[in-house]
Amino acid sequence: MSEKMITATAEAAAGLIKDGMTVAMSGWAMAGYPKAVPEELVCRRKGGESLAVNLVTGANVPWLDEKLGAEGIISRRAPMIASRTLAAQANKGTMSYVEQQMNKMPKLLRSGKFGKIDVAVVEALGFNENGELIPTSSIGMTSHLLDAADSIIVEINKAQPELLRELHDIHIPAAPPKTQPIPMVSTAQRIGQTGIAVDKSKIRFIVETDIPERMGAQPKGTEVTARIASHLFNFLQQEYKGWKGKLPPVQLGFGSIADSIADAFQHSAFHDLQFYCGGVTEPVMELLASGRASAVSAGGLGMSERVEQILAETPKLSERFVLRNGDLTNNAEVIGRLGVIALNTGIEMDIYGNVNSSHIAGSRVVNGIGGGAGFAQSAGLSVMMIQSTAKGGAISGIVPMVSHLDISEHDIDIVITENGLADLRGLDDVERADVIIGNCASDAYKPQLAAYLVKARENCGGHHPQLPDDAFTWHRRLKEEGTMLEKDI
């Protein structure tokens, strides 16, 4: 190791970080982020120091966003925000948000377009015998962040389970023109290394910490999301009836719909389940614990006491659970090859199947596009699940035209709401509208949606009939009258 690399307090290490710098931090899918150095930055800011940085991570790290964002320490953020505080700042225009898809991060980081990275702060379990850095509960883009950074601070967190050491599989595809095929054909296959090569001369400080990583409470399934899961399972049984109770690998996110689906998998007849996810949390890990799932690949592992218990108690864990770097978790080549069933959710969907997954009323960001669009584009089967109404019926999940478009109708195969399922494959645009309205919309909004479609076909026509003025009346009515529902229909 470099003579420059010294064990230091978080305070001393954080001293490297100055106002106006571009700082990269480890973290992906809510896991594996540094903790002590960010706390020091908060202390300095609270002490009156002028301190704001351009923060780059691999993907969503809500703890960093909330912790640093609440103090106004983040002036610019890429590639995803995952906090109400930071979203509010992005929407107010006081923080600059460079929203990116997860699968674009390797090429964007290599392009240098996020700016020179002054300091990278990464969490690790330590180093292996080759001097490679051993990450913790995520790997994410850490390899690229370390490559791009001038200086590096490593937080070695003794509170992260040592068991994680045997779970990492790190494979960094070379940049074109030297890129080779990714030699991976199954979910839990190991194709890479256990550590991340790092230029030791750039490591300026090692900070030893002992801070357990704990996810906040996650949303539970509801009666409505259970109905969505039920429609999904009826469909999967039909669609994969030749698969003898197995399924292609499933991509599942977080939230109440995901919770209901995990619960349904726990009680379904499917067996030897595989999950190929950006991140996994307790519900998917419970499927591993119960033996329902036989292979899980994840970019990040949402830590909790129960997850640590599952890690400790699962036999042959490293054969069944793989933590991968972000180059692979969201990789189109791998997702397409495995024929992943992508289970995504959105904010609103239009009658043709276009999805808004990021911006309320077209302008105000919630989180960001994340990895969903990439999974939908490359999946073997792309499923979009959405509740047919929100806010007690004031909002229809199905609208004439989405106010912002993240996932194209051409990247959606199946639409599910609590009311039913629409299989869009092989349908023309008006047929799509008919099945989405007929099978999926809420009864309260069906007449309004059907009337819109009739009017659009008559007044405008075309292959994809749309009347933007009429369509956006829905969002205007919500803003002005508090509901999308027409009074006189």
Added chain:
Amino acid sequence: MSEKMITATAEAAAGLIKDGMTVAMSGWAMAGYPKAVPEELVCRRKGGESLAVNLVTGANVPWLDEKLGAEGIISRRAPMIASRTLAAQANKGTMSYVEQQMNKMPKLLRSGKFGKIDVAVVEALGFNENGELIPTSSIGMTSHLLDAADSIIVEINKAQPELLRELHDIHIPAAPPKTQPIPMVSTAQRIGQTGIAVDKSKIRFIVETDIPERMGAQPKGTEVTARIASHLFNFLQQEYKGWKGKLPPVQLGFGSIADSIADAFQHSAFHDLQFYCGGVTEPVMELLASGRASAVSAGGLGMSERVEQILAETPKLSERFVLRNGDLTNNAEVIGRLGVIALNTGIEMDIYGNVNSSHIAGSRVVNGIGGGAGFAQSAGLSVMMIQSTAKGGAISGIVPMVSHLDISEHDIDIVITENGLADLRGLDDVERADVIIGNCASDAYKPQLAAYLVKARENCGGHHPQLPDDAFTWHRRLKEEGTMLEKDI
């Protein structure tokens, strides 16, 4: 070969095709389509027979669309239309258009969702010693179409150059869960077979033809498109300055912008050019002829007398030119691995970089989404080129909000108009709007666009400020006043 397989007249063979059937025909990127059987269908229709079919091809085949569409023989069409006649029918609602992305075709055909294919009609040079079918100027989805069809008619066209025999490279990835890595790491690498395996028992008729395949006249570059090409080349020289005059493989389509780019490549300092395209026509083939290009991979070859001459005169042709099936030409795995420079065009783009490439005023289809979005999603560098105005200035190519969205802002790296270039990488949404308006919009529309952005930021705010009512005033003004231009600004 099967006892059922007999050489027959086109009239006899076409007799297999009845009103209401689903018929698949070969063809991809304007090339390799059957000719005699479609002519027979036209004759029958003109003779008063009630005859309309659901037509499925691999991709765009304008000759079939025009020939059959003009007689109303196509009642339903997938996955792409490439004819004004058929677009008009789709927009009138008299023909059902199932618009799909090219890269989704293998999985969609395997799903059976286009309906049972009654008859497949494919053009071939003949059969090889293994009894495999040898395609002509495209391969497309023919393998999948033959697999899915109940009966097959093969048109053996003696007018197609025998030289094509040595150009095909056919590799059909297995469906999940048996998919393997595609072992391809360079543009002209051969990884497959020279013929398509076919169940001979399904071949009902062989029709011998002698009909030269000739593309219609293609649009030439203009002074405006030459300026777009010029901005592109200045950028490429900077972006790839470490590549010693080489570039990653380039995806180039058809049209006047593509013509100007091919012309610029002919006169630039770049050498050993590679092209990885859905289809190529004379301009790219001229680059092969001049020695500027050393490797061309295409899904279809637009035939002309000049192209036939280039095929005949190019030494070591099969080492430099490969005709691939559609599973590979538009494959995310391969496009990403090669780091393809995707050069796409669109109808309109919004101030944030979202692109409408298919529907005028949001409703009326021109052709369809085709392969562009797939290339943009997976490319090493995604470039969108658009003229800043159309119809003598009545239409701005840059609008506040696209009326239809095919390619997301997140899949676009670089925007070019004749006025300049905007590099969107690493920018937040308002910064994107600033550079797109500032560098790319026409002077006539800049004040209007800038005023919109100011108003959207003030009245609505948010991370992605949009005022749909104001935004769609642009399209309404065009319809009502004949121009998007405001009178009083």
